Amino acid sequence: MNLPESVPDSWFSADYAEARAKFRTAAERAGAALSAHRNPNARQPDGGDLTTDVARIGPAPGEAAGVLIVSSGTHGVEGFCGSGCQVGMLETGAADLLPPDCALVLVHAINPYGFAWLRRVTEHNIDLNRNNLDHSAGHPANEKYAGIHAWLTPRDWRGPGREEADAAIAAYINEHGMFAFQEAVSGGQYDFPDGLFYGGRALSWSARTWLTVVGAHCRGARRVAHLDFHTGLGDYGACEIISVEGADGRGADRARQWYGDEVKSPERNDSLSAAVTGSMENGFDGIAGEAEVTSVALEYGTQSLPEVLEALRADNWLHLYGDPESDEGKAIKRQIRDAFYGDEPEWKRTIWATADQVVRQAAAGLAASPYG
Numbered sequence: 001m002n003l004p005e006s007v008p009d010s011w012f013s014a015d016y017a018e019a020r021a022k023f024r025t026a027a028e029r030a031g032a033a034l035s036a037h038r039n040p041n042a043r044q045p046d047g048g049d050l051t052t053d054v055a056r057i058g059p060a061p062g063e064a065a066g067v068l069i070v071s072s073g074t075h076g077v078e079g080f081c082g083s084g085c086q087v088g089m090l091e092t093g094a095a096d097l098l099p100p101d102c103a104l105v106l107v108h109a110i111n112p113y114g115f116a117w118l119r120r121v122t123e124h125n126i127d128l129n130r131n132n133l134d135h136s137a138g139h140p141a142n143e144k145y146a147g148i149h150a151w152l153t154p155r156d157w158r159g160p161g162r163e164e165a166d167a168a169i170a171a172y173i174n175e176h177g178m179f180a181f182q183e184a185v186s187g188g189q190y191d192f193p194d195g196l197f198y199g200g201r202a203l204s205w206s207a208r209t210w211l212t213v214v215g216a217h218c219r220g221a222r223r224v225a226h227l228d229f230h231t232g233l234g235d236y237g238a239c240e241i242i243s244v245e246g247a248d249g250r251g252a253d254r255a256r257q258w259y260g261d262e263v264k265s266p267e268r269n270d271s272l273s274a275a276v277t278g279s280m281e282n283g284f285d286g287i288a289g290e291a292e293v294t295s296v297a298l299e300y301g302t303q304s305l306p307e308v309l310e311a312l313r314a315d316n317w318l319h320l321y322g323d324p325e326s327d328e329g330k331a332i333k334r335q336i337r338d339a340f341y342g343d344e345p346e347w348k349r350t351i352w353a354t355a356d357q358v359v360r361q362a363a364a365g366l367a368a369s370p371y372g
């Protein structure tokens with residue numbers, strides 16, 4: 001397809017409100033069935049509603065043999081990337097790539113609060129990709145995180161307290177290495193509600209909404225392909241496809257068949273991502289008995305890992321102790337936006353090229369093997 005010069009730049013947005021409007025307009029133009037889930041806990045900075053919007057094209061729920069479900073904004077501020085690609089899918093007719101008995105379901109801004117407020121977390125400081133687990137079954141301990149929590153969350157952002165914390169982090173990285181630090185920070189923790197990568201103690205509104213959407217849109221399907229858009233790991237504009245084993249233990253093998261040998265999995269220790277608990281993929285557990293689910297995360301690079309982790313640390317401090325309206329607060333908000341959004345035409349062209357390719361591969365995967 002020959003796309004005009006302004007594409008894909010024009011699919012991407014400057015903020016959540018614009019992204020939501022672009023998504024809904026493109027969905028209507030594409031003839032999608034649209035629904036919206038309103039977050040009752042929070043509002044946009046200008047007071048508007050925060051919604052997760054769902055567009056469906058193809059056979060009705062319960063009547064599709066296969067579903068390609070694409071989610072954006074799991075990590076709020078990372079939603080700029082996934083939203084732009086979802087608009088691109090609508091504008092380029094991605095649904096037409098699917099077999100006729102399959103539906104395309106686009107879930108826009110599953111964590112709308114984080115998208116609107118430029119945070120990776122939900123309105124309750126929860127990392128949605130650590131929150132999808134059975135909270136009645138207890139929570140995994142993360143002793144490594146416990147050991148560094150105080151350094152990640154200094155009370156003062158300037159002065160001796162911050163300098164001591166920075167020195168302790170530098171010594172830790174020096175002794176254990178950067179990946180060990182990343183694992184300790186980002187694996188997920190359930191004991192420090194004011195900390196980083198906090199998985200929560202109950203399902204968040206976003207996690208419950210995700211379960212509702214999966215139940216409503218994937219029920220009855222025999223095959224489900226899931227793409228979850230993320231940013232913040234890897235080289236600028238590069239895409240790492242990350243798979244987990246899934247409920248049937250074959251998810252990563254299937255993902256390699258569909259997307260190629262470059263698919264990574266934290267369980268095999270070859271991914272840029274640390275192994276995490278409570279990821280979005282668990283949202284499919286309820287339908288795993290009847291459907292074969294192949295779920296991957298698309299992880300797009302923006303800045304270096306130390307820059308990204310430092311932006312998260314700064315943002316956490318800002319919302320605990322700082323004033324988002326101050327000059328310092330605004331600078332931190334710019335810092336975290338830049339850490340998760342390569343807001344340049346070339347970056348957008350690059351990530352769209354991969355997204356388009358992955359959608360085609362998912363469509364072929366849904367079509368290829370016999371159902372059931």
Ligand SMILES: [Zn+2]
Binds near residue numbers: 075
């Ligand atoms: Zn992410």
